[in-house]
Amino acid sequence: IGIMPVGSAHPENEDWTCFEQSASLDIKSFFGFESTVEKIAMKQYASSIKKGKEIIEFYLNQLEEEGISHVPRWTPSLDAPSSSVTTKPVCATPKLLQLELPVTPAVSIPVSTDMENQTGTPDDKLDADYIKRYLGDLTPLQESCLIRLRQWLQESHKGKIPKDEHILRFLRARDFNMEKAREILCQSLTWRKQHQVDYLLETWTSPQVLSDYYTGGWHHHDKEGRPLYILRLGQMDTKGLVRALGEESLLRHVLSINEEGLRRCEENTKVFGRPISCWTCLVDLEGLNMRHLWRPGVKALLRIIEVVEANYPETLGRLLILRAPRVFPVLWTLVSPFIDENTRKKFLIYAGNDYQGPGGLLDYIDKEVIPDFLGGECMCEVPEGGLVPKSLYRTAEELENEDISLWTETIYQSASVFKGAPHEVVLEIIDAASVITWDFDVCKGDVVFHLYHSKRAPQPPRKDPLVGQHSSITTPGGNNVQLIDKSWTLGLDYSMVESPLTCKEGESVQGSHVTRWPGFYILQWRFHTMPGSASTNLPRVDDVLASLQVSSHKCKVMYYTEVIGSEDFRGSMTSLESSHSGFSQLSHATSNHSQSSSMISR
Template sequence: MVQKYQSPVRVYKHPFELVMAAYERRFPTCHLIPMFVGSEVVNEEVSEDGSVHRVERRCALDVDAPRLLKRIAGVDHVYFNQKNTLNKRERTLHIESRNESFSNRVVVHETCCYSVHPENEDWTCFEQTASLDIKSFFGFESTVEKIAMKQYASISAWILQNLNQSMLTPLLLGNCTLCCWTSYLEHPGDPCTGSSSNLKVFNSVADKLDADYIKRYLGDLTPLQESCLIRLRKWLQETHKGKIPKDEHILRFLRARDFNMDKAREILCQSLTWRKQHQVDYLLETWNSPQVLQDFYTGGWHHHDRDGRPLYILRLGQMDTKGLVRALGEESLLRHVLSINEEGLRRCEENTKVFGRPISCWTCLVDLEGLNMRHLWRPGVKALLRIIEVVEANYPETLGRLLILRAPRVFPVLWTLVSPFIDENTRKKFLIYAGNDYQGPGGLVDYIDKEIIPDFLGGESMCEVPEGGLVPKSMYRTPEEVESEDVRLWTETIYQSSSIFKGAPHELVIEIIDAASVITWDFDVCKGDIIFNIYHSKRAPQPPRKDPLGAHGITSPGLNNVQLIDKSWTLGQDYSMVESPLTCKEGESVQGSHITRWPGFYILQWKFHSMPACSATNLPRVDDVLATLQVSSHKCKVMYYTEVLGSEDFRLVTTLP
């Protein structure tokens, strides 16, 4: 597997031309990089107008590798090739470096770019990406790749903090990191061999702003973790044309999967699709809790804990779970819990501003006094498990600590039922107290200030959390009414879902009367890769025959699949293509529109996409191959929404701020 690194964009408050002048001073060698022995120009080109200057160099490194290793390799130094393209008109410098020595075992590819700051032409931006592929390292390829990548990220951070301001030596970054990385791969026991005795700390204000932002809003991140965040955010910007989540939100999913990019990306994409489908971003503005919840749901927000985390109190032992389920249904309870989580995210942002440090999670205090066997009513436990499942999937790393107080003897039974559905990392945050144990040392006062402890727990603070009680049976609904309400809430979305199989595309027909209409679409590729097409036909396609065996209930809308284009139809005669095919990969969010030229019937088609066969001249990317292998069946899934607008309405929508 290829390891990748991407740095944040660094800003240096110096003009581009001055930066370039300092950059050239490193060649043919530089005393500030003792390991950089020298360089020779292999090829040099200048455009006719003199605006573009291309230079290819062969650079030598004095690597402190064992003499035997050097003799085996047949070199005294390690060499790498560097290609620079300086565009004076656009004020950019692109640098591409690859190792020449040991390339049969190790492939290091680094690209750097210097450019003018988009908002201040007197500043210069620097961005760096790198990849490492160890082809053969005595069976330890994967381990060495990960170790080397961590070392590379650490070296990059070290160089950024130890640069000589007088020479603008942040410009030494591009080659020095590659040199150090190559050195480490051939002699992994050594740190960076460059001498730091002549280096001073670079006090760039913009550099400090980068560090301050991370420290202020995100917390302590290693360079590798920072790189993962930047890469995942960049991927989202390229594939999701809609609303991109904040860094704090992306970081929660990375932490939930120990910064495994592929795993974090998968669960984040699933969650973003879920949020979009159920309009969760607007839940706080649209959800109005029924009166029965306001009166009998024994939970509420109450100040904050000692760490500044928002504190939520739930008096579960006093809650009539059976009564709430009978009066409301499972979906209403789920919506209410989701609104609590959304409110928790909002409060975390507020507390981050108030306390001046990143607050990304909250503390939950659960009082179990009064818990008994009636709380183990099967439909109530089922609703609880469903809520836990949804929250675990979409709000990872939002619970900082869970304090369970006054746990009775029946609690182990409840814990046995729910604990398998709780992530192991989340379970580690549980602190359970039986009886009055929470009042002594190591108890509640270690986490919550005395003046904030609720009065019903012996504290001084008046708590406005409802006391609960039994829900009157007069408020109960019939099972049919509860089911109808659950269905209404479940289907309360503008999006539809469909499964797409190999050889069985999903198609949607739209009849257009006014030729000046605009067809708009918004869809997410939830699973697999698909091809999106738009066709036009003068005659209406026949609706598919209903298959009673293939009918699905409203609780499983994702299994619908409709084919409209008859197999006897010929492309170019019976129907025509009006847009170029669009290939969309798993996780992508796609929005677009088509201005109709003719009246008739427009068919939107989502079709299963098969990866092309590998060839020696056109090899696919490793990520593409791995993604294909992960698709265990010939099945894709999309979630989509379409709308037809008049041309005037479409122009109005697109011009609104």
């Protein structure tokens, strides 16, 4: 992405200066996360605009301090304009920017800086023992900022005034810039009031599915007395939790964890006799694989990060990421732009078992409290996770009634599979060695999944003169589309490129196939019949319609499929081989271009 700031005099008023910024964005295929990448780019663009405004204000203030009230317009002409000094003041910043930058004209931005606050008054003082006991080391400027921001809240803010420790977190998050800290603090206080966050620990009851399958929990403290939170993310069934609970419940659970962390910090401050304002988080990624990059799950994660970053700044003292597999860079690429730069500096990432050596876990956590699953002797009560039972999944209607984003939003499609009437999806492949990916759930009945290749394009559903209907059958339970012509012969008109996979009701399947030839690839879900009763020939349409009358001959699948170009795949996936993710075989085949390979996990 390229950004070019340009300044010029306004054509209708020479006393105004216009500052324009333009950006161009070229997004390559990125495993279906193109919209997320676009959001990241817009976030960076907005940050650039904000930084540009700060630089402009800084130099305007410098000019005012030097007594310069007028700067003649630059011109390449030899006839320079008169340099006589006028008494007209320099334009205020909002007036300067209101025409070109996305800043509300009515907003008043103070011209003063924090430089004037370096000399505090006698009232801008706190008891030295109180600071040492509860707040930590503060410079006179920092102490003054805390006092004045607290006074401003008492005078202007309606509602509960946060404690000094809480105010101090927002000041530290903005390097003690009063205006910036006040802005984000007020937004957060409004948010807390709107969602009754102050009462979350008393009112929120964690659903049983979270207690059983959310692989996180508090575990003693680190060497500095900070509360220690352990998250076994690699063992967590993120897809199952999102589908069983929805995005809103997961967000509230994470907020309750943060509220509990604040409470534990206060308790540890009393126990250890020194200020403890943040906690340590240990994230174990053992078991992390491509399944964790399920897009609705990543979408929920990004929303959680944004909410936590905005309302709990400077609460994370250190983040220890252990046993990071090679698939981790993809997840990090997606989430890191949404994490504050100061927070990212607190991340320590260890791959494999490197955490056991010098500079590893023992530098931050006492040996006596290292969890047993990390080689320690301390029994950890954090749940081990596992797959969330499909019986706990909630329907789209139930999630919609609670105003929670649908997990199937714009991604998944539903289809019915009947006895004698498979459902088929065709994908045209132009470049050999592309990658076909799929993700489907068997919601009802048992099905057999096939992948075929044909040089001929299957014809779209057509009318059958015998029944006067299309062979594409629409039912309340979903659509059924048949594309392989009943006159086609397997092995002659089309060929099988993946071994059949029998999938039981309730199973979730993800897979990939590296294509060898261009042409048309057909994904097929067929009704599972007993061995010996299956037929490779498709039945007539009237037989299909007759079979619809038997409810036990109907299955339902929910699926998503995507094609990744060979160039994009090789450039991204070969660096993500992982013995835990099952992609090492796939990456190897992609690099060698010699044979097709597939990965199927359940």
